[in-house]
Amino acid sequence: MVRLDQVWITRAGHRLLGPATVTAHPRGVTAVLGPNGSGKTTFLRCLHGLEAPTSGTIEWDAEIAPQDQSFVFQKPVLLRQTVRENVALPLKLRGIKDPDLTEIANTFELNALLGRAAVDLSGGEAQRVAMARAWITNPVLLFLDEPTANLDQATTALVETVIRSTARAGTRVFMSSHSRAQVKRLAQDVIFLDAGRTFGPYDAQEFFENPPQAARTWMEDGT
Amino acid sequence: MEWGDLTEITLRSLAVSLSATGVAALIAMPFGAWLAIQPFRGRRWAIATLNALIGIPPVVVGLVVYLLLSRSGPFGVLGLLFTPWAMILAQVVVITPLIASLTHQTVRDLWLRYRDLLVSMNTTRRQRLAILLRDGQRGLMTAGLAGFGRAIGEVGAIMIVGGNIDHATRVLTTAITLETSKGNLWFAVALGAVLIALSLVVSLGAHALSRGERRAQW
Ligand SMILES: Nc1ncnc2c1ncn2[C@@H]1O[C@H](COP(=O)(O)OP(=O)(O)OP(=O)(O)O)[C@@H](O)[C@H]1O
Ligand SMILES: [Mg+2]
Numbered sequence: 184m185v186r187l188d189q190v191w192i193t194r195a196g197h198r199l200l201g202p203a204t205v206t207a208h209p210r211g212v213t214a215v216l217g218p219n220g221s222g223k224t225t226f227l228r229c230l231h232g233l234e235a236p237t238s239g240t241i242e243w244d245a246e247i248a249p250q251d252q253s254f255v256f257q258k259p260v261l262l263r264q265t266v267r268e269n270v271a272l273p274l275k276l277r278g279i280k281d282p283d284l285t286e287i288a289n290t291f292e293l294n295a296l297l298g299r300a301a302v303d304l305s306g307g308e309a310q311r312v313a314m315a316r317a318w319i320t321n322p323v324l325l326f327l328d329e330p331t332a333n334l335d336q337a338t339t340a341l342v343e344t345v346i347r348s349t350a351r352a353g354t355r356v357f358m359s360s361h362s363r364a365q366v367k368r369l370a371q372d373v374i375f376l377d378a379g380r381t382f383g384p385y386d387a388q389e390f391f392e393n394p395p396q397a398a399r400t401w402m403e404d405g406t
Numbered sequence: 407m408e409w410g411d412l413t414e415i416t417l418r419s420l421a422v423s424l425s426a427t428g429v430a431a432l433i434a435m436p437f438g439a440w441l442a443i444q445p446f447r448g449r450r451w452a453i454a455t456l457n458a459l460i461g462i463p464p465v466v467v468g469l470v471v472y473l474l475l476s477r478s479g480p481f482g483v484l485g486l487l488f489t490p491w492a493m494i495l496a497q498v499v500v501i502t503p504l505i506a507s508l509t510h511q512t513v514r515d516l517w518l519r520y521r522d523l524l525v526s527m528n529t530t531r532r533q534r535l536a537i538l539l540r541d542g543q544r545g546l547m548t549a550g551l552a553g554f555g556r557a558i559g560e561v562g563a564i565m566i567v568g569g570n571i572d573h574a575t576r577v578l579t580t581a582i583t584l585e586t587s588k589g590n591l592w593f594a595v596a597l598g599a600v601l602i603a604l605s606l607v608v609s610l611g612a613h614a615l616s617r618g619e620r621r622a623q624w
Contacts, residue, residue, distance in 0.1 A: 233522060249528035260523040263541040276533055 190239035209355040217376030223359035253317035261301040327358035419577040423558040426497035438509030459503035468566030496563035501553040512545025
């Protein structure tokens with residue numbers, strides 16, 4: 184369980200998040216929804232500990248060690264090394280040399296890319312590498328910031344399958360997304376953000392059947 | 407001066423300036439990288455000072471090193487004045503700020519891109535430095551070459567602390583000064599050509615080495 188109480192994050196007088204008051208009992212996939220600039224990225228970063236609250240408190244009932252968490256950034260960050268080295272990086276940092284990457288490469292269809300320089304990858308390929316790197320440590324807590332925004336349909340389907348089976352296996356996933364259809368397919372819970380303010384969590388099915396007042400306008404336009 | 411001395415002088419120039427670059431890099435690169443990732447009070451001030459030190463006049467460095475190493479100075483007992491060691495020391499002082507500043511810039515740019523990832527992965531400071539220095543190796547090589555270029559072309563500091571002694575501390579730049587003042591202009595020009603060729607060879611050599619090691623990344 185994680186509890187945020189009146190969390191605000193401001194920078195140079197600009198509000199990134201707040202007020203965020205949420206009590207979540209994460210099970211499976213928790214989706215973070217909201218319009219552009221509403222604070223989804225900031226919210227995830229805050230949960231992960233990359234962003235400290237300017238005011239307010241955030242409490243986990245059982246602290247999850249940083250090495251049991253992974254974060255996939257909205258824009259993938261890869262080192263200027265080969266794909267293989269990028270994927271193996273978290274293991275290398277733990278002192279594991281030359282790990283077997285066969286399984287993870289199969290999962291994210293990276294076999295043909297392992298020897299390539301990461302800087303040469305396309306956006307979608309880079310995103311898959313970043314995901315493989317996040318997954319390779321079998322995290323307890325996984326943050327995905329719009330993981331499929333850069334991916335084509337087939338790859339999105341692949342990634343959704345992986346997310347679903349990972350969540351079934353017990354990893355708790357927080358993901359932001361712009362695709363309502365995707366959230367319907369994957370998420371058990373929904374947290375909605377609007378201009379920095381949090382709403383929810385809601386049961387995902389209920390959220391879509393009977394959207395809360397705050398999310399209605401946003402639900403009405405687009406997909 | 408004999409043509410045969412040319413080889414000796416050239417080799418001494420190389421030895422002194424390569425050593426100075428090596429020592430300066432060992433100090434400046436970790437320091438510059440540390441400066442890039444370590445937040446502390448007065449960081450901006452430290453960086454501004456470092457950048458100001460790039461322009462430190464070599465003659466002044468020479469003078470200070472001279473005072474330190476002279477017989478009556480605090481390190482006079484070491485007897486280093488008018489030896490290549492004193493020249494290396496002076497050149498280290500001259501080029502360390504330059505290498506540190508260029509390293510800082512390279513590592514800073516990378517750090518701004520990698521920070522979230524490296525913090526998220528719970529890396530230790532040592533691991534961060536290792537990753538940044540490795541991924542920034544091209545920028546670091548440029549920093550090293552810039553330092554070497556400044557060292558090998560420098561004359562003010564080594565003239566003072568080396569003394570331009572034949573068969574002991576004479577190097578290309580001090581020899582050029584001497585030959586010019588003696589009116590041996592053709593010889594001075596030849597020495598100048600060797601100096602430029604040396605810079606080119608070292609620079610091209612470093613680039614070739616790094617290309618062989620891993621393919622171009624940018
Ligand atoms: N470093 C910063 N300085 C000032 N404002 C910032 C900074 N980072 C983010 N913001 C602002 O904070 C708000 C929330 O940003 P955030 O990235 O969390 O939104 P988001 O919901 O993830 O948006 P998107 O859907 O576009 O990814 C935005 O208005 C953004 O402009
Ligand atoms: Mg975002």
